[in-house]
Amino acid sequence: MAEARIIDGKQFALGLRARVAKKVWSLKRDFGVTPGLAVVLVGEDPASQVYVRSKGKATQEAGMASFDHRLPAEATEQQLLELIERLNADPAVNGILVQLPLPKHIDTARALAAIDPAKDVDGFHVVNAGKLAAGIPGATIPCTPLGCLMLVRDVMGRNLRGRRALVIGRSNIVGKPMAQLLLQADCTVTIAHSRTVDIAEECRRADILVAAVGRPELVRGDWIKPGAVVIDVGMNRVSTAEPGKTRLVGDVAFEEAMQVASAVTPVPGGVGPMTIACLMLNTLASACRAAG
Ligand code: GUN
Numbered sequence: 035m036a037e038a039r040i041i042d043g044k045q046f047a048l049g050l051r052a053r054v055a056k057k058v059w060s061l062k063r064d065f066g067v068t069p070g071l072a073v074v075l076v077g078e079d080p081a082s083q084v085y086v087r088s089k090g091k092a093t094q095e096a097g098m099a100s101f102d103h104r105l106p107a108e109a110t111e112q113q114l115l116e117l118i119e120r121l122n123a124d125p126a127v128n129g130i131l132v133q134l135p136l137p138k139h140i141d142t143a144r145a146l147a148a149i150d151p152a153k154d155v156d157g158f159h160v161v162n163a164g165k166l167a168a169g170i171p172g173a174t175i176p177c178t179p180l181g182c183l184m185l186v187r188d189v190m191g192r193n194l195r196g197r198r199a200l201v202i203g204r205s206n207i208v209g210k211p212m213a214q215l216l217l218q219a220d221c222t223v224t225i226a227h228s229r230t231v232d233i234a235e236e237c238r239r240a241d242i243l244v245a246a247v248g249r250p251e252l253v254r255g256d257w258i259k260p261g262a263v264v265i266d267v268g269m270n271r272v273s274t275a276e277p278g279k280t281r282l283v284g285d286v287a288f289e290e291a292m293q294v295a296s297a298v299t300p301v302p303g304g305v306g307p308m309t310i311a312c313l314m315l316n317t318l319a320s321a322c323r324a325a326g
Contacts, residue, residue: 039297041185041265047307050184051096054314058097061321069321070099071129071155071313072121076114076140077107082133089131092310098317101127111140115148122150128324129155129317134207152323155316158206166214174316179212181308182244182265183219189263189297190242195220200240202226202233202253202285208246208267216242233257243295245285255290264291264298267305 061067071093075086086102093100103117114132121130130153136142146154151161157176165173186194199221203209209225217223221242226233228247237243237257245253246267258264268285284301291298299305 038264038292038295039189040292041189041297041299041304043181043185043299043304044307046185046188047181047311050308050311051092051314054311054318055096057318061318061325062097065325067321067325068097068099068126069128069317070101070126071131071317072101072103072124072127074103074105074114074117074121074130074132076105076109076133077137079135082135086133089310089313092314093317096314096318098314098321099126107137109137109140111144114140114145118145118148122148122153125324127153128321129153129313131156131313153320155313155320157211157316163206163211166211166218169218174320175215175312176207176211177312177316178208178246178267178305178309179215180312180315182208182212182267182305183215184312185265185299185305185308186242186263194242197221197241198239199223199242199244200226200236201244201246202237203246203248203267205246212244212246216244243286247285249285250283251285251287253286253291255287255294258291258294260294261296262294264295265305266291266299266301268301269306 073086073089075082090100090102121127130149132145146158149159151159154162154174157174162174199216201209201213204225204227213223213225224236226236234257238259240262242263244265250270250272264286266284266286270283271280272283274281282302
């Protein structure tokens with residue numbers, strides 16, 4: 035069988051960001067509105083610092099206003115809640131993103147619940163999660179699953195009816211909303227997780243496989259149904275033979291998957307860039323709603 039197609043998330047994301055930037059420009063010209071995204075980082079987690087920096091850069095490149103808020107690791111929950119309240123009340127801010135994970139002494143659910151659901155561009159607020167689960171229109175969809183669905187549709191077309199989908203991972207950020215989106219698209223959806231009895235066997239039935247567990251190269255080639263579309267959300271840093279040198283790998287053994295699947299996202303350059311592009315899209319949508 036021929037090798038699978040590599041799904042170029044980087045290219046797709048660039049196109050999406052360019053379309054968002056164009057819309058931002060006309061929103062400014064026609065309504066005098068500049069969308070604004072506030073990103074809040076508590077503490078100095080190195081990976082989070084990298085993510086926050088690239089979100090700020092993408093925001094500026096889209097022509098939107100970027101507001102960067104840093105709190106020290108020892109900031110209290112009350113300080114974070116007060117900052118969120120200020121951002122909720124600020125008309126220049128259309129989107130609020132609190133970077134996760136938060137330090138352990140802060141209750142994540144309470145912090146996310148404090149964000150105005152209309153400004154919740156991550157789609158993590160219970161109102162948005164609940165709307166998605168209940169199929170109520172108008173929910174903000176979490177950025178990573180939204181980006182994954184766009185890539186699946188780019189490969190398989192818009193009609194996913196009756197396809198068997200397996201989502202590995204049940205996080206609120208990716209696994210659960212991903213399963214909801216695929217269900218809404220009329221797929222037959224299974225969620226696998228650490229207590230699933232035979233993940234390999236579940237995988238072998240899936241036409242669409244989304245891996246979001248954070249276990250380097252967990253999914254092997256012989257787990258994959260021939261011709262399946264494989265979306266790899268994993269971003270795992272692993273050490274290499276060279277001392278001190280690391281590399282990024284996904285949750286899927288990429289080279290093995292390429293021999294069996296019909297299309298596979300690479301890591302890096304697959305899902306990652308889509309997350310940021312969808313954040314720009316969600317922020318633009320929030321600004322459009324605010325502008326009426
Ligand atoms: N941490 C890892 N992924 C995400 C994300 O999509 N949004 C936020 N806020 N934090 C994260």
